[in-house]
Amino acid sequence: MAIRVGFVGVGGIAKRHLGSSQKRDDIEIVGLADVNVDIAKEMAGQFGGNVYGSAVELFDKEKPDAAVICTPPFAHGDIEEEAAKRGIHMFIEKPVAVDLALAKRVKDAVDAADILVQVGYMFRFAKGVKKVKELLATRKVAMVQQHYYMPGMPAKGWWAKMDKGGGQLIEQATHMLDLGRFLAGDVIGVSGRTTQAHDWTPTSDEPPKPGLCSEYPGVDIPDTTALTMTYESGAIGTLSCSMVPQAKWDNGFKVIAEGLIITIENGSATWAGDEEGSEEGGEEWHNWVYYDFVDAVKEGRKKATVPYDEGVKSLAISVAGYASAEQGGASVNPNDLIKEAGMDL
Ligand SMILES: NC(=O)c1ccc[n+]([C@@H]2O[C@H](COP(=O)([O-])OP(=O)(O)OC[C@H]3O[C@@H](n4cnc5c(N)ncnc54)[C@H](O)[C@@H]3O)[C@@H](O)[C@H]2O)c1
16 A cells, blocks of 8 residues: 655755655655745646645645655754654654754654654665675774765755754765764764855855855855764764865765775775775665655554664764864764753664
8 A cells, every 4th residue: 555645845855755756656645845835836746746835734634644854954843743743754854953952852752753753864775885884894994084075055045054054064964974873883072173265255146046056145154164083983084075166076985994995985885905896876776765764654663774863863973063163173072962952862
């Protein structure tokens, strides 16, 4: 039997999940909710489903089995609380929130409900990454090196604002930080530096065009960030990210482990040393985190593969990075921030 799914926030990434929903005959798109009803109408034209101006309306009218929540980082909280109250399972796009106080609100709501919640950390599902996890099971990790370079800033109002999107470190580089946790374990210290290296001030009155921009009004986020991290295992790591306009996207990951050097790009991995090999991500690996959620709901699993708490732990590394940068690079333990926010993970 098909599971009945409602989408909340149907911009860029929702379009991917709507498209992948259509590829399975056991997913029925019953409703689309967006504060921008025009975009919901446009998506409904392509993918089906009834249109709503709010998540609550969608939940009450359609009574979906599951909600796919693809709102920007600040627009979490009420949506999850309302879904949890109604026993609706949730797939939540990363990052789970813009800060840890908001994450605590949602965690309380999802913990109190008997529902599955999966966070959209897609890299964990790629075949290349799974193979690396296997290789590391018997080898000590010395270092993980992560980077995320984007050639400009998405021209979406919320991206430019720290209190809305959380900046590149929370919004985007969280993919790499989560992958680091997945492969090397929890982080116990973060030291960070940030800068705004590029002048984003608009040179004309023309509104920014969709896509990546090199100028935008009121950018209050750093455009370049560097972190060093200490993992509980004793491994150390680095993350570099920047959205300063240049020629190309480049995000990736290297692991130095006893006897092996490993490179991960997208979901693919290559390794050399005491073993040599490579593994592709797999066809449409980006969709597997969502498909795994759907399977979990259908099978009535008790726990999601990437539960909400995992999202909180990865968010906390970014928050610790900014906190450290504010303190001139002093080491900040993400676990202390999680506890200070009232969470026990
Ligand atoms: N996993 C990935 O690879 C990936 C890729 C892109 C984006 N994302 C994540 O998905 C989220 C959304 O990003 P996007 O690029 O799709 O953003 P977007 O701006 O294109 O779309 C967000 C949509 O949410 C709507 N919205 C805002 N507040 C709402 C509310 N309270 N109720 C209902 N709708 C609301 C907006 O009107 C907009 O249509 C972000 O957290 C982002 O990090 C993940």
